Amino acid sequence: MKQRLKRWVFGLLGKDPEAAVVTFFSGDRELCRRVADEVRALVPDRRHFVATESNWPELRRELRHYRIGLAPVMLARQPSALRRAAYRLAPRKILAYNSRLERHHLRPTLASFLFWRGVPLDRIYLRPWWWPWPKRERTVTPTGDRVLEGRPCSPERRRIAVLSPYFPYPLAHGGAVRIFNLLREAAREFDIELFAFTDDDAEPPAALEFCARVVLVTKPRYREPRWSTLLPPEVHEFHSPAMHRAIARERAAFGFEALQVEYTQLAGYLGDALVEHDVTFDLFAQVARRERTVAAWWDWFRWRRFETRAVRAARRVVTMSPKDAEMLGPKAAAVVIENGVDLTRFQPAPETPGQRLLFIGSFRHFPNVAAYRFFTERVWPLLRDKFPQMELTVVCGPDHLTYWRAFAETPEPAADPRIRLLGFVADVRPLYREANLVIVPTTVSAGTNVKVLEAMAMQRAVVSTTSGCAGLGLLDRHSVWVADQPASFAAAIATLIADPGRRARIADAAFWHAKRNFDWEAIGEKQRSLLRELLGGREG
Numbered sequence: 001m002k003q004r005l006k007r008w009v010f011g012l013l014g015k016d017p018e019a020a021v022v023t024f025f026s027g028d029r030e031l032c033r034r035v036a037d038e039v040r041a042l043v044p045d046r047r048h049f050v051a052t053e054s055n056w057p058e059l060r061r062e063l064r065h066y067r068i069g070l071a072p073v074m075l076a077r078q079p080s081a082l083r084r085a086a087y088r089l090a091p092r093k094i095l096a097y098n099s100r101l102e103r104h105h106l107r108p109t110l111a112s113f114l115f116w117r118g119v120p121l122d123r124i125y126l127r128p129w130w131w132p133w134p135k136r137e138r139t140v141t142p143t144g145d146r147v148l149e150g151r152p153c154s155p156e157r158r159r160i161a162v163l164s165p166y167f168p169y170p171l172a173h174g175g176a177v178r179i180f181n182l183l184r185e186a187a188r189e190f191d192i193e194l195f196a197f198t199d200d201d202a203e204p205p206a207a208l209e210f211c212a213r214v215v216l217v218t219k220p221r222y223r224e225p226r227w228s229t230l231l232p233p234e235v236h237e238f239h240s241p242a243m244h245r246a247i248a249r250e251r252a253a254f255g256f257e258a259l260q261v262e263y264t265q266l267a268g269y270l271g272d273a274l275v276e277h278d279v280t281f282d283l284f285a286q287v288a289r290r291e292r293t294v295a296a297w298w299d300w301f302r303w304r305r306f307e308t309r310a311v312r313a314a315r316r317v318v319t320m321s322p323k324d325a326e327m328l329g330p331k332a333a334a335v336v337i338e339n340g341v342d343l344t345r346f347q348p349a350p351e352t353p354g355q356r357l358l359f360i361g362s363f364r365h366f367p368n369v370a371a372y373r374f375f376t377e378r379v380w381p382l383l384r385d386k387f388p389q390m391e392l393t394v395v396c397g398p399d400h401l402t403y404w405r406a407f408a409e410t411p412e413p414a415a416d417p418r419i420r421l422l423g424f425v426a427d428v429r430p431l432y433r434e435a436n437l438v439i440v441p442t443t444v445s446a447g448t449n450v451k452v453l454e455a456m457a458m459q460r461a462v463v464s465t466t467s468g469c470a471g472l473g474l475l476d477r478h479s480v481w482v483a484d485q486p487a488s489f490a491a492a493i494a495t496l497i498a499d500p501g502r503r504a505r506i507a508d509a510a511f512w513h514a515k516r517n518f519d520w521e522a523i524g525e526k527q528r529s530l531l532r533e534l535l536g537g538r539e540g
Contacts, residue, residue: 018046018047019046019066019067019068019069019070020046020047020048020049020063020066020067020068020069021039021040021043021046021047021048021049021068021069021070021071021072022048022049022050022051022059022063022068022070022071022072022086022089022090023035023036023039023048023049023050023051023071023072023073024051024071024072024073024074024080024082024083024085024086025050025051025052025053025074025082026073026074026075026076026080026082026083026086027074027075027076027078027080027097027099028074028076028099031074031097031099031101031410031411032074034101035072035074035097035101036048036050036072038101039070039072039095043070046069046070047066049062049063049066051082051085051086052082053081053082056081056082056085060085063089068089068090068093069093070090070093070095071086071089071090071093071094071095072094072095072096072097072103073086073094073095073096073097074096074097074098074099075096075097075098075099075115075116075118076099092107094106096112096115096116098115098118098120098121098409099409099410099411100120100121100405100409100410100411101411102120102121103121104121104124111124111125112124120405120406123225123226125137126223126224126225127224127225128224128225128228128229129224129228137223138223139220139221139222139223139224139236140220140221140223141220141221141239141240141241141242142217142218142219142220142240142242143241143242144217144242145215145216145217145242145243145245145246146215146216146217147213147214147215147216148213148214148215148216149212149213150208150209150210150211150212150213150214151187151209151210151211151212152212153191153212154191157189157190157191158190158191158257158535159190159191159192159193159212159254159255159256159257160186160190160191160192160193160256160257160258160259160260160531160534160535161192161193161194161195161247161250161251161254161256161258161259161260162179162183162186162192162193162194162195162259162260162261162262163195163196163243163247163259163260163261163262163266163269163271164179164194164195164196164197164262164263165196165197165219165238165262165263165265165266166196166197166198167196167197167198167214167216168180168183168196168208169208170424170426172362172397172398172424173362173364173365173397174339174449174450174451175262175263175277177339177450178277178339178340178450179262180208181340181342181520181524182337182520182523182524182527183208183210183211184210184520184524185520185521185523185524185525185527185528186524186527186528186531187210187211188524188528189528189531190528190531191212192210192211192212192213193211193212193213193214193215193250193254193256194208194211194213194214194215195215195217195243195246195247195250196214196215196216196217197216197217197218197219197238197240197243198216198217198218198219199218199219200218212254213250213254215246215250217240217242217243217246218242219237219238219240220237220238220239220240222236222237224236227295227298230302230305231302231306232265232280232299232302232303232306234265235265235267235268235306237265238265238266238268239268243269244269247259247269257534257535258271258272258273258531258534258535259271259272259273260272260273260275260318260531260534261273261274261275261314262275262277263275263277264276264277264280264303264306264307264310265280267306267307267310267311267313267314268310270313271314272314272315272316272534273314273315273316273317273318273530273534274310274311274314274316274317274318275317275318275337276311276317276318276319276320276324276328277320278320278324278445278446279307279319279324279327279328279446280303280307280446281300281303281304281307281308282324282327282446283303283367283444283445283446284296284299284300284303284304285300285304286443286444286445286446286467287299287300287444288300290443290444308329311328311331311332311334312331312332314332314333315333315534316333316334316335316530316533316534317332317333317334317335318334318335318336318337318530319334319335319336319337320336320337320338320339320448320471321336321338321448321470321471321472322336322471323470323471324336324446324471335526335530336526337523337526337527337530338448338471338517338518338523338526339448339449339450339453339518339523340453340518340519340520340522340523341450341453341454341456341457341514341518341519341520342457342520343457343514343515343519343520345429346429346432346454346457346458347457347458348457348458348459348511349429349432349433349458349459351436351460351500351504352434353436353500354389354434354436355387355389355390355391355436355497356390356391356392356393356434356435356436356437357390357391357392357393357435357436357437357438357439357493358392358393358394358395358431358432358434358435358437358438358439358455358460359371359372359375359392359393359394359395359438359439359440359441360394360395360428360431360438360451360454361394361395361396361397361440361442361451362395362396362397362398362400362403363396363397363400363403363404363407364397364398364399364400364403366403366406366407367442367443367444367445368396368442369403369404369407369408370407370442370443370444371440371441371442371443371445371468372394372396372413372441373408374441374443374486375392375439375441375489376413376414376416376419378486379441379486379489379490379493380392380416380419382486382487382490383490383493383494384418386494387494387497390418390497391418391419391420392418392419392420392439393419393420393422393431393434393435394419394420394421394422395422395425395428395431396421396422396423397423397424398423398424399423400421400423428454429458432454432455432458432460433458435460436460436497436503437460437461437462437463437493437496437497437503438451438452438455438460438461438462438463439462439463439464439489439493440452440462440463440464440465440468440469441464441465441468441489442464442465442467442468443465443467444467445465445467445468445470446467448470448471448472449468449469449472452464452468452469452472452474452480453472453514453518455510456479456507456510456511456513456514456518457511457514457515457518459507459508459510459511460507461480461481461496461503461504461506461507461510462480462481462506462510463480463481463483463489463492463493463496464480464481464482464483465482465483465484465489466482466484469482472513472518473513473517474510474513475509477506478506478509479506479509479510479513480506480510481495481496481506
């Protein structure tokens with residue numbers, strides 16, 4: 001009876017009783033095509049129309065005979081007549097997609113306004129802690145910890161602790177490489193207890209045989225808007241009462257005498273030594289200069305305020321280079337312990353002829369996403385037609401698409417048959433061996449890059465921006481080729497790919513520079529010397 005009445009009413013109005021789905025191509029055409037395919041799969045039992053700029057005048061007349069039950073649109077910064085038409089014809093039926101292909105039904109709510117303004121889907125319902133109305137999501141702070149026993153302790157070795165924001169294995173990025181190798185070097189003289197955050201309850205992929213004890217705490221799930229606090233959000237992400245309790249308990253139970261804290265965002269744990277893997281406010285200052293937005297300025301201000309106080313409170317601050325130490329100022333008790341490379345593992349290998357480029361940069365670190373976009377959007381177009389055999393391999397790290405979507409505005413990098421994207425790679429040495437040139441196209445960067453040191457040790461020439469090779473003491477056109485603009489970066493690659501002899505000379509100079517200055521064994525002695533100083537100078 002209801003269906004007959006429905007058909008009769010809509011028959012009087014001259015419309016089909018079944019609501020149609022009209023997908024408006026109001027953005028990037030390829031993304032809109034994917035939206036249309038997805039909507040057809042979501043609503044397979046309805047009649048579907050696709051509205052494009054070319055067919056809209058005719059389609060609009062045809063739609064007079066239909067009522068619109070769903071109107072998917074693509075949100076974009078550019079104005080669109082089709083988007084305006086969708087808002088006018090079906091204002092309560094809009095299914096909005098952003099450039100990441102996240103979708104949200106637009107309603108007269110704050111969440112819909114934020115989504116329309118470009119806030120990612122997983123953040124549109126976040127409200128600050130002081131929000132006076134009920135919140136949909138709250139920060140989840142796990143309790144408890146797990147303790148793993150390692151090698152036996154010795155009464156001849158003194159005990160120290162290291163706090164890390166992640167378990168430093170597998171060696172998927174430069175920070176993990178540094179922590180892993182310096183833990184191994186410190187273990188020659190000390191018994192080490194490692195405190196580390198984990199993302200889940202899974203066991204670590206490998207035990208550190210040189211740690212006497214490992215304490216794992218699940219990382220909090222921080223659910224506040226990034227703009228809403230005076231402390232940087234990265235600091236809040238690691239605020240864990242469980243970790244504070246574990247450190248206090250183990251200080252008495254294990255008896256460590258000094259605590260070394262890795263990364264600035266963990267400075268609130270008040271270690272004896274704070275390791276500045278990069279000067280974070282410098283990184284955000286570079287971003288602020290490029291973007292010139294209030295949000296970028298706010299990030300820089302918060303980090304400068306927090307980091308300046310943190311380095312002054314620590315007994316010792318470890319930096320990656322003299323440049324970083326100078327940036328922190330005279331009130332920071334800074335000591336330089338450089339990044340290094342395992343020269344017994346990364347050894348020179350002869351090149352094979354070709355035009356193969358290599359970029360290693362985990363997407364979990366947003367400067368690497370920016371570097372990839374700079375190269376593929378602004379440099380690669382200047383090279384790909386001139387060098388039809390040129391190929392690029394990129395090591396993006398584990399779960400790289402998740403990080404890409406967090407930092408970019410597309411669901412994944414644009415496909416290119418000559419660009420190979422790899423996730424986690426257990427051993428990158430074969431990739432260095434097959435490469436003819438290593439590129440480091442970072443547009444914003446701080447600290448020093450381990451990937452440059454690995455390329456130097458493997459005797460591969462590097463083309464880098466100024467920030468990509470900063471703090472390593474390399475000389476332009478002698479041990480590295482430095483270029484900051486798209487045209488000059490492309491020209492450097494073209495020159496070295498076409499001149500194997502010059503490429504070899506740069507690679508050879510870089511190799512000997514790495515051998516003299518960046519061997520982990522020599523750097524490990526600096527780490528042990530720092531720990532002796534923190535313990536009062538007595539030998540273990």
